[in-house]
Amino acid sequence: MPELPDVEQARKLLHERCLGRKVTRVHAANDNIVFAGATDLESQLCGCKMVGSGRRGKQFWLEFSKRLVLFIHFGMTGQVHIKGESTSHYRKIEVDVGANWPPQYTKLELQFGQLHVAFTDPRRLGRIRLYEGDASESPIISKLGFDPVIDPPSPQAFAEMVMRRKMPIKALLLKQEFSAGVGNWIADEVLFRSSIHPAQLASTLTQVQTNELLRQLKDVCGTAVAANADSRLFPKEWLFHYRWAKGRKQPTQMPDGRAIEFVTVGGRTSAIVPAVQQLSSADQPPLQTKKKT
Structure with missing residues (x-):
């Protein structure tokens, strides 16, 4: 699923x-x-000038004259394309633009004179x-909730927000009403970088950990946004580069040999490095571990 950096990349592209x-x-x-119930979109937008854009979490929008706002959420497979231009897209989504326009799975096409923009969504979850x-408003x-790039809370406020929630910390991070824009790989x-197990109860974390x-x-989030969501530019020590080997025959591990395992937390698969991510208390929810064979 496209996460905060991918959405910001699309917003920035359309804004520019x-x-x-x-x-x-x-x-x-x-x-x-x-x-989602929108009616008469074509007649309302035609003739309007784009005057701004914005983003919060995985939701972004284009602002037009007449106080109209077009909200776009990518869902699982949404993408933005500009005719005749190569645009950076989420790594697992494949839409063949080719020589044909509009692309396959186009849901919305906007034409700004000679500039053509298309929103595609194969799975229709956008x-x-x-x-x-x-x-x-x-x-x-x-x-x-808060956006980690736009308006992160203070350390004290964040600690209070986390410690009052008795649920696995990863499940909390994925709640968009808590931290908008955080998805599976970011969490x-x-x-991993905080040395916290995804199943650790949020209420058991210390101030140092939060x-x-x-x-x-x-x-x-800031580093991924600065890289314009181009994963080739992400730091080489990130778990991101090695987590995708799940399901392959070779062992899944970090470059230094530390094993990567996959566990299920709150119904979601999580990549962890057990050498640095251990549950600190026996008072934790049941955990399913998916080891490489």
Whole structure:
């Protein structure tokens, strides 16, 4: 699933290429799942000028004249394409743009004069919604938690937020109303770098641990955003580069030989390095371990 850095990359791309341009044509697919009840989107957007953009967590939006806001959520497989340009996309999503336009699985096409933009979504789990008013006042945004890049909490506030929750720390990090934009690989990376097991109950963490967790959360997200979501530029010591070997015949390990194992926490698969990530108390929820064979 595209996470915070991938979404910011898409927002930045559209902001740089479309800001100040007028929408000359809109084509929306007949898909009431992706468009989540939006009606008459084509007639409302056509003729409007893009005047801004924003992002919070995995949700981003384009602002248009007439106080119109187009909210876009990628879901599992959403992507943005610009005709005639090579754009960076999430590593596991494959949409063949080729010479044909619009691309396969296009749900929304916006034309800004000679500039063509398409939103594709093969699995139809993304959402596109049109809103009139201030984006920050929309329930789409107001229900989200802090953004690790935009407005991270203070160490003390973060510690209080974490310690009052009796649930596995990874499950808490994945809750978008807690930390908006954090997905599976970011949560695993942050916990690995903080030497915290994903199943550790949030309420059992110490102030020292929450301080480090917040520091790593800001650093991992900030570094990935600075790299424009290009994983080739991520630090070589990151777990990110080695976690994808799950299911292959060769052992899954870090470059220094430390083993990588996979456990299930809250129904989600987590990559851990047991050498540095151990449960610190016996009072923990049941854990399923998936070792390499």
